Amino acid sequence: xxxxxxxxxxxxxxxxxxxxxxxxxxxxxxxxxxxxxxxxxxxxxxxxxxxxxxxxxxxxxxxxxxxxxxxxxxxxxxxxxxxxxxxxxxxxxxxxxxxxxxxxxxxxxxxxxxxxxxxxxxxxxxxxxxxxxxxxxxxxxxxxxxxxxxxxxxxxxxxxxxxxxxxxxxxxxxxxxxxxxxxxxxxxxxxxxxxxxxxxxxxxxxxxxxxxxxxxxxxxxxxxxxxxxxxxxxxxxxxxxxxxxxxxxxxxxxxxxxxxxxxxxxxxxxxxxxxxxxxxxxxxxxxxxxxxxxxxxxxxxxxxxxxxxxxxxxxxxxxxxxxxxxxxxxxxxxxxxxxxxxxxxxxxxxxxxxxxxxxxxxxxxxxxxxxxxxxxxxxxxxxxxxxxxxxxxxxxxxxxxxxxxxxxxxxxxxxxxxxxxxxxxxxxxxxxxxxxxxxxxxxxxxxxxxxxxxxxxxxxxx
Amino acid sequence: xxxxxxxxxxxxxxxxxxxxxxxxxxxxxxxxxxxxxxxxxxxxxxxxxxxxxxxxxxxxxxxxxxxxxxxxxxxxxxxxxxxxxxxxxxxxxxxxxxxxxxxxxxxxxxxxxxxxxxxxxxxxxxxxxxxxxxxxxxxxxxxxxxxxxxxxxxxxxxxxxxxxxxxxxxxxxxxxxxxxxxxxxxxxxxxxxxxxxxxxxxxxxxxxxxxxxxxxxxxxxxxxxxxxxxxxxxxxxxxxxxxxxxxxxxxxxxxxxxxxxxxxxxxxxxxxxxxxxxxxxxxxxxxxxxxxxxxxxxxxxxxxxxxxxxxxxxxxxxxxxxxxxxxxxxxxxxxxxxxxxxxxxxxxxxxxxxxxxxxxxxxxxxxxxxxxxxxxxxxxxxxxxxxxxxxxxxxxxxxxxxxxxxxxxxxxxxxxxxxxxxxxxxxxxxxxxxxxxxxxx
Numbered sequence: 092x093x094x095x096x097x098x099x100x101x102x103x104x105x106x107x108x109x110x111x112x113x114x115x116x117x118x119x120x121x122x123x124x125x126x127x128x129x130x131x132x133x134x135x136x137x138x139x140x141x142x143x144x145x146x147x148x149x150x151x152x153x154x155x156x157x158x159x160x161x162x163x164x165x166x167x168x169x170x171x172x173x174x175x176x177x178x179x180x181x182x183x184x185x186x187x188x189x190x191x192x193x194x195x196x197x198x199x200x201x202x203x204x205x206x207x208x209x210x211x212x213x214x215x216x217x218x219x220x221x222x223x224x225x226x227x228x229x230x231x232x233x234x235x236x237x238x239x240x241x242x243x244x245x246x247x248x249x250x251x252x253x254x255x256x257x258x259x260x261x262x263x264x265x266x267x268x269x270x271x272x273x274x275x276x277x278x279x280x281x282x283x284x285x286x287x288x289x290x291x292x293x294x295x296x297x298x299x300x301x302x303x304x305x306x307x308x309x310x311x312x313x314x315x316x317x318x319x320x321x322x323x324x325x326x327x328x329x330x331x332x333x334x335x336x337x338x339x340x341x342x343x344x345x346x347x348x349x350x351x352x353x354x355x356x357x358x359x360x361x362x363x364x365x366x367x368x369x370x371x372x373x374x375x376x377x378x379x380x381x382x383x384x385x386x387x388x389x390x391x392x393x394x395x396x397x398x399x400x401x402x403x404x405x406x407x408x409x410x411x412x413x414x415x416x417x418x419x420x421x422x423x424x425x426x427x428x429x430x431x432x433x434x435x436x437x438x439x440x441x442x443x444x445x446x447x448x449x450x451x452x453x454x455x456x457x458x459x460x461x462x463x464x465x466x467x468x469x470x471x472x473x474x475x476x477x478x479x480x481x482x483x484x485x486x487x488x489x490x491x492x493x494x495x496x497x498x499x500x501x502x503x504x505x506x507x508x509x510x511x512x513x514x515x516x517x518x519x520x521x522x523x524x525x526x527x528x529x530x531x532x533x534x535x536x537x538x539x540x541x542x543x544x545x546x547x548x549x550x551x552x553x
Numbered sequence: 554x555x556x557x558x559x560x561x562x563x564x565x566x567x568x569x570x571x572x573x574x575x576x577x578x579x580x581x582x583x584x585x586x587x588x589x590x591x592x593x594x595x596x597x598x599x600x601x602x603x604x605x606x607x608x609x610x611x612x613x614x615x616x617x618x619x620x621x622x623x624x625x626x627x628x629x630x631x632x633x634x635x636x637x638x639x640x641x642x643x644x645x646x647x648x649x650x651x652x653x654x655x656x657x658x659x660x661x662x663x664x665x666x667x668x669x670x671x672x673x674x675x676x677x678x679x680x681x682x683x684x685x686x687x688x689x690x691x692x693x694x695x696x697x698x699x700x701x702x703x704x705x706x707x708x709x710x711x712x713x714x715x716x717x718x719x720x721x722x723x724x725x726x727x728x729x730x731x732x733x734x735x736x737x738x739x740x741x742x743x744x745x746x747x748x749x750x751x752x753x754x755x756x757x758x759x760x761x762x763x764x765x766x767x768x769x770x771x772x773x774x775x776x777x778x779x780x781x782x783x784x785x786x787x788x789x790x791x792x793x794x795x796x797x798x799x800x801x802x803x804x805x806x807x808x809x810x811x812x813x814x815x816x817x818x819x820x821x822x823x824x825x826x827x828x829x830x831x832x833x834x835x836x837x838x839x840x841x842x843x844x845x846x847x848x849x850x851x852x853x854x855x856x857x858x859x860x861x862x863x864x865x866x867x868x869x870x871x872x873x874x875x876x877x878x879x880x881x882x883x884x885x886x887x888x889x890x891x892x893x894x895x896x897x898x899x900x901x902x903x904x905x906x907x908x909x910x911x912x913x914x915x916x917x918x919x920x921x922x923x924x925x926x927x928x929x930x931x932x933x934x935x936x937x938x939x940x941x942x943x944x945x946x947x948x949x950x951x952x953x954x955x956x957x958x959x960x961x962x963x964x965x966x967x968x969x970x971x972x973x974x975x976x977x978x979x980x981x982x983x984x985x986x987x988x989x990x991x992x993x994x
Contacts, residue, residue, distance in 0.1 A: 151591060
């Protein structure tokens with residue numbers, strides 16, 4: 092795609108800066124429901140987003156119609172909005188070294204080259220394998236392949252292209268027993284080609300989830316209250332991402348919408364806690380460059396309990412006065428980059444999982460398989476998560492399974508209560524969803540080791 | 554917009570039946586905090602195709618409406634259909650497309666709103682927040698959308714609908730030495746004159762200050778008043794899927810097999826109504842081109858019907874209720890157009906006055922994490938009022954509401970207020986429950 096003329100035309104029409112994001116994406120999805128194929132779909136999108144600075148104002152317009160006339164109209168709209176904004180406020184962008192690069196995520200077999208028939212067969216077999224018990228009332232299995240190609244170009248000379256394949260399978264098991272219904276959703280995905288799908292036993296994966304749902308449906312929920320909890324890598328990942336990651340996003344810090352504003356250098360967690368955001372890491376999503384063409388390397392957010400940095404885009408870095416950490420990301424060509432996490436995770440410690448349990452007389456081991464997500468209020472500093480079937484811990488040992496566990500708490504309290512960090516580390520991403528902010532969804536990775544939190548509010552029931 | 558050429562292409566490539574939807578979306582978005590940060594214009598088409606060959610069905614969606622793009626979409630959809638296994642429940646694409654007369658869903662002033670006018674609205678909201686000393690706006694967005702939909706089938710039927718929307722939200726942060734609070738509120742409408750940015754901002758400023766002294770409460774049993782917006786959002790999470798015939802047929806709804814059963818309190822009547830003038834989910838036809846209508850879901854606590862699209866209706870040999878939504882993948886599933894809990898007789902003041910120990914929950918997070926399959930409800934109160942002996946005595950944060958939704962709505966509801974409040978396409982009065990377990994630190 093040749094869009095250099097747009098940059099030149101933008102400059103000729105009076106823009107001080109023009110940046111383009113061209114995106115092409117293909118998403119294939121194969122859904123099997125209760126032993127039948129329910130939906131085979133492919134969706135394709137491409138388009139161009141144009142960002143301009145003129146007279147201090149930031150303007151943006153996008154189009155999916157890529158003929159010259161429509162792009163010209165789009166550019167003029169971006170310039171008009173920039174002029175309107177420039178009358179009431181000034182936007183600055185932090186300096187960024189222009190980069191030229193072409194990067195492709197690691198893959199062996201292009202998943203878009205695999206026949207539809209093979210994909211249909213795979214998802215149907217995986218779905219059928221889930222019906223191992225009469226209590227399994229419903230099972231939905233989905234296979235997805237995502238190809239995303241982004242090219243960022245600017246009048247400053249940046250010209251970066253990133254191509255990425257992600258593949259994965261999700262499954263929802265619903266079990267019913269004695270008037271109680273329990274659902275266990277889970278997924279496995281990787282930045283990889285079709286080889287990831289081939290190398291994994293998906294029938295075993297769905298059968299395992301059925302076993303978990305059947306076991307959980309007969310379990311009780313823990314009485315609401317305050318507990319010592321041991322947290323598995325999936326939950327610590329989502330907990331960090333939601334409860335702390337969003338609050339460390341520089342745009343929210345700069346505007347005052349984050350509870351972490353003004354706390355750089357302060358102790359915000361126990362000294363066992365170190366948290367980083369890193370663009371390329373095993374198991375995570377692939378962000379070698381952000382959508383402003385800035386390299387995304389490792390950013391240390393919390394170092395041994397002390398808040399050391401925030402995540403920034405070019406706009407947020409200019410507002411906060413720090414360096415651009417390469418976290419300016421957008422959902423697609425229809426959106427402006429805003430500060431987003433990439434792969435946000437806690438570094439491992441040196442304890443074994445058993446050692447984490449040893450000191451717990453009465454608590455809960457909360458697990459991520461079957462979790463349905465979380466939400467946070469970064470301004471009030473509060474979070475809540477629904478976790479999967481979990482285990483009570485009594486006298487240092489795992490005891491009975493419990494279901495319907497919801498955890499809740501205050502961001503600045505919870506990480507201070509971490510008193511043990513295990514040596515294991517697991518990072519995961521998804522091809523089915525991602526993280527939402529300001530109406531934009533982006534793919535992220537998250538994870539960490541097993542950790543123990545001395546006190547956390549647990550609301551269970553139903 | 555007319556797109557019968559899509560049907561022509563589909564037939565040429567071998568489709569025997571099928572339908573399509575083409576959407577055109579234009580959005581004007583202003584991002585702001587204490588000043589305007591950026592304005593965005595986005596514009597684009599999306600094509601959704603469902604094609605069948607015998608009982609084999611394929612789906613394809615694309616953003617490319619060029620001649621070649623449409624040809625590729627039609628060709629691929631048919632190719633997918635040919636390799637898909639037979640779907641024993643596939644009867645055919647919808648027939649009998651048409652439109653219900655629905656007012657107040659398109660406002661030409663919104664469709665023609667200029668960037669300068671949008672900025673004026675945002676500046677009013679910012680001024681509203683800042684009118685309160687010690688509070689400043691920290692986050693906000695104004696989004697104006699114009700949508701046109703054209704829906705057609707291989708039988709030559711085609712209908713179109715259009716609509717406008719405006720959504721503005723703003724967060725204000727109050728700060729005093731050693732403490733701070735943030736409050737967020739929004740307005741959502743189909744027409745320009747129902748949005749009052751300054752009043753919205755002023756209310757946000759007042760509330761942010763008010764919640765500076767919010768405290769946690771002890772775990773225990775409280776009477777609970779859910780603000781209408783909180784209740785509407787919870788009902789949307791707990792019932793939208795549960796009343797969908799898609800979830801019922803897949804064994805994924807707690808309401809399966811319970812038509813005619815009294816499941817909720819006798820004052821509780823829920824309806825789905827896509828014809829109410831100006832409501833967020835109102836539309837002349839659904840995403841299959843079937844005219845929308847009013848469906849009574851629960852009549853005085855008794856479950857009356859589920860909601861159907863053509864596919865789920867065909868499975869039960871009945872007619873669609875006009876509730877199809879098309880997924881990003883291209884298939885359809887039934888969901889409420891507007892989910893409405895009919896109001897009651899109380900005022901909010903009366904509800905508070907009759908409470909000896911309770912919490913009035915104004916804002917919650919995490920309600921969407923509730924489990925509509927098991928009926929387990931969960932939400933964390935971020936902003937609430939503590940009620941003692943009929944009066945508000947303090948501000949509350951961080952209390953977790955959890956329990957069995959159907960039990961709450963059956964034996965714990967004690968009153969509904971007179972007026973409706975909205976959360977997207979869900980509408981509810983304030984709802985009061987007695988003796989609900991709230992947990993906190």
